[in-house]
Amino acid sequence: MRSAAQADLAKYERALHRYFQIPASSRKTKDREKILKVVGVDNTLEFLTMHIPLWEVKIDELLDPTCTDMLPISISHSYVNWVRGAIRLMPDGARVKIFSSKLKSTGLKKAILQLLSRMTEDAPRDFEVTDVQLVEKVHKDTLFRVRDEKGKELSLYLSRFGCLGEYIYSGLPGLVGLPVLPVVHHVTPQGEEILLKPKEEGVNIYLDEGVTASRILREWTWWVEGAARQDALGDCIGTALRYGHYVASPGKKVFMIDNIELFHLNDTDVRIFEPIHDFLPRKAYPDDQGKRDALQARMQPDYDKVYRDQMRIIVREWAEIERYLIQMRRHIRTYTGEVFEKVLANVKARVFEKR
Structure with a gap:
């Protein structure tokens, strides 16, 4: 960390310590x-007198160095x-100082x-926070940027919602x-x-405006293949939220992001999902049924073939999957509220389901 920024942060942390010694x-x-002047807020009185209920209490919650939350409200x-x-x-700079002051006492620095x-x-030995933004997403509330000692910068998310589900899922794709x-x-x-995770790079296939008809026609083969493989795993583990969760990376890989809803394997479970071989033709040709049907007819056989291939891989690797789930049994029991053996049996039944 640059010495000037380090000294500035140390000054703020000393003032913060004195502030929280006041009951x-x-x-x-x-x-x-x-304390707001020290952190870098210019019009402190104007900031303090905003018409928000219990605002001064919320400010204390925001400044609290023992709490990771940068949005002190539900x-x-x-x-x-x-x-x-x-x-x-x-x-x-004020948001950067506030967030940086939370790193030590919460163990956040070690986790980052x-x-x-x-x-x-x-692996870097140290880093400094260079930017902190609040984002309007349920499962990602803080986006921050760090710079390591070699000058490399990376953007990361801090999430406080659905953490356990995403953590359980993260060990399965590999x-x-x-x-x-x-x-x-x-x-x-x-x-x-x-939960800490990198900001994904690439295009969100379902949500980004850059997914035009020309791009769909150019990229759809590997998008469909990647989505089919991810769907095979998602069907086995019961991921319920998929619309807007497919990201096509610059390296031509399709990632599933924000997998917070798992083990929805019953027929009555609600899922938010539209198969990619239905979505892309509709996106490419919203007003041309003939072209839409023709493109869908090209996509679905490819999707089905790759899906079946990925299912064979999942069946072949079942012993590893089962071993991993057993290792995560305590988390899975906490996450689902169900007996672990029942959850495992449901997953196994889905993997070996007759097709």
């Missing part, structure tokens, strides 16, 4: 003005956009280094030859559960 019931507006709360907007109005070691060939983004599951000393 919560005794903290005054002037105390909050003082995402289902009616004022969540107001709070998110207020924090976004802070200078960029662990993720970086899985993302890069040369067992059956599928690409997967690394994740780190971390429970802070204070008991917070979080």
Whole structure:
């Protein structure tokens, strides 16, 4: 970390320590003005007097170095956009200081280094946070950028929602030859559960505006193949949310992201899913039924062939899959609330289902 930024952060952390020595019931507006000035907020009184219920309490929660949360309000709360907007109005450097002050006491620094070691060939020994943004996604609430000692910068997500499901899923694709983004599951000393993951690179096949008809016609063969292989695993493990979860990377691999809903293997379970061989033709030719049907007729046989091939791989690797699930049995029991043996039996039945 650059010495000037390090000194600035150390100054803020000393002031923060003094601030939190004041009992919560005794903290005054002037105390909050003082700490906000140190963190880099210019119009402190204007910031403090925003018309948000319990706003000063929320500010204390935001500044708390023992809490990883940069959005101190439930995402289902009616004022969540107001709070998110207020924090976004802070200078960029202020958000960086606040987030950086949380790294040590929460164990977040060690967890980030662990993720970086899985993302890069040369595991960094240190890093500095260079940017922090709040994003409007249920399963990704903080996007931050880090720079290691060699100057390499990487963007990471900190998620506080659906962490356990995504962590359980993350160990499965690699067992059956599928690409997967690394994740780190971390429970802070204070008991917070979080998930760290890299910001995905590439195009979101279902959601990005750049998925035009010409691009679909140019790329669909490997998109369909990648999605079919991911769907085979998803069907076996019961992933329920897939629309908007397929990312085509620059390296021509299709990743499944944000796999937070697992083990939905009953016929009555709700799934948000549209097969890629239906979606892409409709996207390419929304007003031409004939062309849409013709493209779908080309895609589906390819999809079905690759899907069957991936299922054969999954069956072949079942012993490894079963071993992994047994290793994760405590997490799976916590996640599902069901007897582990029942969950495992459901997965096995799906893998070896007659087709």
